[in-house]
Amino acid sequence: MHKALFLDRDGILNVDRGYVYKWEDIVWYEEVFEMIKMAMERGYKVIVLTNQSGIHYKKYTVEDVEALHKKMNEFLTAKNLVVNDWIYCAEMDSENRKPRPGMLLQAQKKYDIDLSKSFMIGDKVTDVFETDDKFKRPTTFLVKGEYDLSKANLKDNVRIFANHKDIVEELKKVL
Numbered sequence: 459m460h461k462a463l464f465l466d467r468d469g470i471l472n473v474d475r476g477y478v479y480k481w482e483d484i485v486w487y488e489e490v491f492e493m494i495k496m497a498m499e500r501g502y503k504v505i506v507l508t509n510q511s512g513i514h515y516k517k518y519t520v521e522d523v524e525a526l527h528k529k530m531n532e533f534l535t536a537k538n539l540v541v542n543d544w545i546y547c548a549e550m551d552s553e554n555r556k557p558r559p560g561m562l563l564q565a566q567k568k569y570d571i572d573l574s575k576s577f578m579i580g581d582k583v584t585d586v587f588e589t590d591d592k593f594k595r596p597t598t599f600l601v602k603g604e605y606d607l608s609k610a611n612l613k614d615n616v617r618i619f620a621n622h623k624d625i626v627e628e629l630k631k632v633l
């Protein structure tokens with residue numbers, strides 16, 4: 459089985475400016491490059507899991523999201539950074555929409571991932587996956603950004619960090 463570093467997209471890879479879909483609007487958090495590099499070196503798969511309700515709300519299309527992910531992936535590849543997969547959820551009422559675990563379980567199946575040895579990095583309460591007794595959510599690190607995290611359930615391996623840099627420091631210890 460593999461281990462994985464799961465990354466939310468908006469607010470983790472790039473600044474969340476609300477319904478980002480154009481390459482010109484991508485402002486990277488540079489710390490994420492180090493996160494990915496470290497994960498690769500330590501044998502983790504790197505997988506982006508992102509809610510993209512902007513498709514549902516017709517702010518942009520599936521093609522826009524896929525073109526953006528292709529560009530983002532090319533940019534990372536040029537830095538020798540590998541993201542194994544970009545999984546998104548376009549729907550509001552879907553088992554795949556975080557915090558529901560559809561995308562997580564899809565990735566787990568596809569890449570044979572041990573979730574209990576994996577990590578999820580996000581910036582919203584909804585990046586803490588709902589679980590049941592069938593699986594254990596990955597250790598989850600939330601970064602304080604645009605969103606209120608006061609309602610985050612901090613039990614079960616969920617921690618809040620002040621910024622991306624602090625998460626990098628923690629990942630150095632735990633990955």
Ligand SMILES: [Mg+2]
Nearest residue numbers: 466468469581
């Ligand atoms: Mg986010």
